[in-house]
Amino acid sequence: MDIGFIGLGSMGLPMATNLLAAGHKLRVYNRTAAKADLLVKRGAELMSNSAAVASSGGVVITMLADDAALESVVVGVDTIAHRLAPGGIHISMSTVAPATVRNLAQYHAENGSTYLAAPVFGRPEAAAAKRLWICQSGPHEAKHKVRQILEAMGQKIFDFGEAVSAANTLKVAGNFLIAAAMESMAEALAMLEKSSVDRAAAIEMLSSTLFACPVYQGYGNAIAQMRHMPAGFRLQLGLKDVDLALKTAAEVRAPMPIASMLHDRFLTSISKGRAEMDWSAIALAARDDAGLPPSK
Amino acid sequence: MDIGFIGLGSMGLPMATNLLAAGHKLRVYNRTAAKADLLVKRGAELMSNSAAVASSGGVVITMLADDAALESVVVGVDTIAHRLAPGGIHISMSTVAPATVRNLAQYHAENGSTYLAAPVFGRPEAAAAKRLWICQSGPHEAKHKVRQILEAMGQKIFDFGEAVSAANTLKVAGNFLIAAAMESMAEALAMLEKSSVDRAAAIEMLSSTLFACPVYQGYGNAIAQMRHMPAGFRLQLGLKDVDLALKTAAEVRAPMPIASMLHDRFLTSISKGRAEMDWSAIALAARDDAGLPPSK
């Protein structure tokens, strides 16, 4: 199938690579064109602006950094929202606010195209290995049409119905849960270390039993060993994600006290110069508060 | 081997049953003697007081409700601490304060016997299925001697060295992490529900991917479905465990803000009449605060 792809960052690039490998033809666009070199070598066509990747009735995938970047390729004069019409589908895979999703879906509808939400869970390695978990929500028919495209990028697709913002709300909740788990482990490990219990042995036990799952294993080890560089996901972006949870929750009047506390932890971490570390570095704040040094 | 066993509650009873099944001979004691009926039918000998289960150089296992209950069978005139001497081993499997462990280990040492800490993770079903996870700490030699006994009750043994309170500190940390995960899920689900995302589908997705582990699966489903009765572990005891974490952390001057918040959540839950529900019912507080009803 002919697919447009916008956004070749650390996630978008391996995703697009998998689409090529699955036999799809790609027209790609990225603000920094050089990021597309590898894809072009493998047959992708590099376009000079984002709208150019779209064709009437076709499919465009976007994987962008934030709400503003996504809005900039959808809203305006002659964007993918118009060029996809009639009948084309925009598969939007970025982590953005549910409210943004509703607005953009409305905009697409008014211009004759369809917005399909398909945010993903997984880090760059998972994207490369086609092991992403994809959450989708939006019109049934559109989901049916793009099924194979999504399957070429992930290991499993979870459907959250036709209300288009549902998948992104779930994504926001999931990222909150990861941050909450990191903070919880950080507090437990600070207490254990000051009680002379070995941090690594503690995480080894807990993450092979009650908490035998990717989040506690991956982040648990990083936190136990205070290994937060290089950043898989920058701490600065972690604040953005927690604030997304708080904003989404405030809109529906649902207090989230742990999210509020995490917001404070992220601010503290940035104040202390950790914005460019991996977001698991919020765990260092629990060490600071316990009077423990930030590294071995 | 001849083993004494004190404490035949919902955990102790299946554990003792497994020891009998493994061919050990048991002398048992329980405050409410009737709880021992089944074990006696299978060959256990019921004693009229706790000290009587012990013999010089032998092994006694205790599985009791709290610190006071444990202290009452160790400290005093003619207790298991004295009757096990010389050379006997007290395998203490209850969830108690690390400080209590240090005191009782000292008391045993002064009276010629050995205290071995072996707290467990798992609910009654896991105890029955011999699927407990056992954390041990204490003298190397004692651990070596009782290895087979522990293996008859659990699926895996994790060693935390010779400092006797380490295993219980880990146990305290583990229970804190469970409560923190429950509160985190409760907050996320309240936000999702008010955003019209299906609670059960959300937990299904999250607990089969990022959080594919017993705590998020078991408690996640209970919380998603607001199913908190009958109690596997009473909420009132959950407060005791969180307070144990706070007390242990305060002793070593390690602040645990999420534990502090959980303390408040448990108090709120008890104030609202939920003390006898399962401790996962602390999740209802996030619903209350979001203006959602406590049941379907």
Add this chain to the structure above:
Amino acid sequence: MDIGFIGLGSMGLPMATNLLAAGHKLRVYNRTAAKADLLVKRGAELMSNSAAVASSGGVVITMLADDAALESVVVGVDTIAHRLAPGGIHISMSTVAPATVRNLAQYHAENGSTYLAAPVFGRPEAAAAKRLWICQSGPHEAKHKVRQILEAMGQKIFDFGEAVSAANTLKVAGNFLIAAAMESMAEALAMLEKSSVDRAAAIEMLSSTLFACPVYQGYGNAIAQMRHMPAGFRLQLGLKDVDLALKTAAEVRAPMPIASMLHDRFLTSISKGRAEMDWSAIALAARDDAGLPPSK
């Protein structure tokens, strides 16, 4: 002096009345014109749009509900920012975000007029009694020129220098401190009531000694007596103010954990149907959590 006045709400109206009483001539504007009736009877001139209250080199006072309302009378084609030029002064007395202040001050400067920040502390009764406390910041010369005007509305003026957003930052901090004091008293009184100590006697003692000041006396009595209607300041607006503190603090990377908690309390209160009560009704949440009824 000839003064324009925009915003005749519960605060603006008594403030404008005091200006008339002090001998100033007023041109007034309010979205709901009827609110101006009393002022017109006393000699004020009612204008048909906000820009019309301004004259070149003159003074305009605004007292509006929020950032959007303020921006709408400043930014655009032919607003007070243009009509005041050259040399006119806009005395902006609303509680708005420091960032908004900086933007609007810049806009005024570009159009040849001056923005002076002068937010106030005090409820409508204080405004009527000319007992407002006024915080000002902005260009020295402008402050000198309007001194007498401000003195006609308040009991004291506090200067925060030439950086124009300083006064509003202080105002944001002050409102946060009020909310924090209310929550603190609410928690203390819930504990006291459940300990059978008389709420009113407790507040009487504390607010006549250690805390002998308007906030603890006024709000303390309201909270002790659970008297939260009618609203002097609506709870819904309280959330806006706490969020202003959080936003201002987040911009400079300063975590405010009590503000985060207050944000949650306000959301809870709104979820429970208390948005139209006085903002002191956030105190009811501490009662809810303690299992106490929301009224006598």
Add this chain to the structure above:
Amino acid sequence: MDIGFIGLGSMGLPMATNLLAAGHKLRVYNRTAAKADLLVKRGAELMSNSAAVASSGGVVITMLADDAALESVVVGVDTIAHRLAPGGIHISMSTVAPATVRNLAQYHAENGSTYLAAPVFGRPEAAAAKRLWICQSGPHEAKHKVRQILEAMGQKIFDFGEAVSAANTLKVAGNFLIAAAMESMAEALAMLEKSSVDRAAAIEMLSSTLFACPVYQGYGNAIAQMRHMPAGFRLQLGLKDVDLALKTAAEVRAPMPIASMLHDRFLTSISKGRAEMDWSAIALAARDDAGLPPSK
């Protein structure tokens, strides 16, 4: 009147001095006898043990550091509780747990004497100036008898009825409110400083208007100027007081989230080596978290 006085610390000494000045005769006791030198010069009689200060039907005042110290002079063989009988009164002015008060009052009653609770608010300077605020609770008749004694030590007496633990519950609440006010100011000032608003000017404004009261003035200035040495009240004792609030609240199942947060702040402060500073030094934690230095 003949009065026994136990506890000549920084508070007890000026209080006893005022009693002498008012014409009372004192028998005093202090663990470190040298502290009594000045009183002895002015006519007080130094006793060699605490019980010796009491006489049948007389009055004994205690001003001790904590619950254990107080219990040690009341419970036992031949203590003031026995020597005061029949009919003597123990005026207990220390800050102790309400539960301790109930136990000791019961003990006194069983031994024929009366326990009267009379905790105070005020720092050593206030004690010296006879400006303490005294909260009393206990039997009406006893309060009537000792009225003049209390008046010789304080500026005002607040009565909390006959339930003997009420005054100490109020005292616990009051100390919590002071700590909450300090933390609130610390957060506000960190935000203001990072927004380039002058800390001292901010506190000057707030504490001369909305918050024109001793706590905001005294502690506000200390916090604005980061002046936390020498300690008027040691931070380590501040933790004790906050924990007293948490314990008292937990007994009646009343959650106090700000108290929980303060507990964490005090632990953090002690971990960072601030235990011997004034308790207002908990304000430094908000600076740490905002990335500001702990001193000018």
